[in-house]
Amino acid sequence: GNSVTQMEGPVTLSEEAFLTINCTYTATGYPSLFWYVQYPGEGLQLLLKATKADDKGSNKGFEATYRKETTSFHLEKGSVQVSDSAVYFCALSAAASSGGSYIPTFGRGTSLIVHP
Amino acid sequence: DTGVSQNPRHKITKRGQNVTFRCDPISEHNRLYWYRQTLGQGPEFLTYFQNEAQLEKSRLLSDRFSAERPKGSFSTLEIQRTEQGDSAMYLCASSFPGSHEQFFGPGTRLTVL
Numbered sequence: 458g459n460s461v462t463q464m465e466g467p468v469t470l471s472e473e474a475f476l477t478i479n480c481t482y483t484a485t486g487y488p489s490l491f492w493y494v495q496y497p498g499e500g501l502q503l504l505l506k507a508t509k510a511d512d513k514g515s516n517k518g519f520e521a522t523y524r525k526e527t528t529s530f531h532l533e534k535g536s537v538q539v540s541d542s543a544v545y546f547c548a549l550s551a552a553a554s555s556g557g558s559y560i561p562t563f564g565r566g567t568s569l570i571v572h573p
Numbered sequence: 574d575t576g577v578s579q580n581p582r583h584k585i586t587k588r589g590q591n592v593t594f595r596c597d598p599i600s601e602h603n604r605l606y607w608y609r610q611t612l613g614q615g616p617e618f619l620t621y622f623q624n625e626a627q628l629e630k631s632r633l634l635s636d637r638f639s640a641e642r643p644k645g646s647f648s649t650l651e652i653q654r655t656e657q658g659d660s661a662m663y664l665c666a667s668s669f670p671g672s673h674e675q676f677f678g679p680g681t682r683l684t685v686l
Binding site: 500 | 666678
């Protein structure tokens with residue numbers, strides 16, 4: 458079946474540090490890939506997405522590149538801010554089986570804590 | 574339209590009782606999803622509607638769980654004979670036709686005593 462594996466958190470960084478959160482996946486066919494973010498006390502919201510190999514999704518300074526050869530979609534940001542503190546979820550949307558409906562699959566989430 | 578809404582936001586019930594949650598998606602969205610999320614985990618897919626048709630249902634969804642979307646707009650998720658293991662956040666999300674990008678509601682937190 459489809460699955461998403463994220464690095465375990467929490468990830469603790471100082472402000473302006475470089476961020477990488479690793480995400481790898483297993484999926485049927487050609488999935489679409491997503492990063493969602495959940496700020497404290499709020500619902501999940503889409504951060505960025507990529508729908509085919511070598512696509513780069515970007516938003517708010519975050520980037521992730523769809524790497525089919527390594528089945529990865531790592532999240533990066535060059536300089537984090539305190540306001541980036543949140544839980545980040547890697548997700549994919551792929552057919553559960555050949556010809557089946559597209560079922561979303563989420564990783565466990567990685568908590569990011571940024572200190573001033 | 575201000576986004577996906579869910580009611581109630583919190584529900585405390587005793588084991589064995591039935592509970593029902595409601596989700597109102599963004600009006601133009603024809604797809605609606607239900608998830609369960611427990612502490613330290615990502616959302617776990619439960620079921621999915623396209624318009625009023627329930628197209629997929631997770632094997633994790635026991636017979637005590639049922640979902641409906643009678644007119645292709647709002648949806649309800651009912652849990653019968655609740656168990657303590659049902660305690661979780663229940664999330665609803667919706668998406669535009671042809672898109673896999675989902676918009677999430679704030680969730681309903683269920684506590685079963």
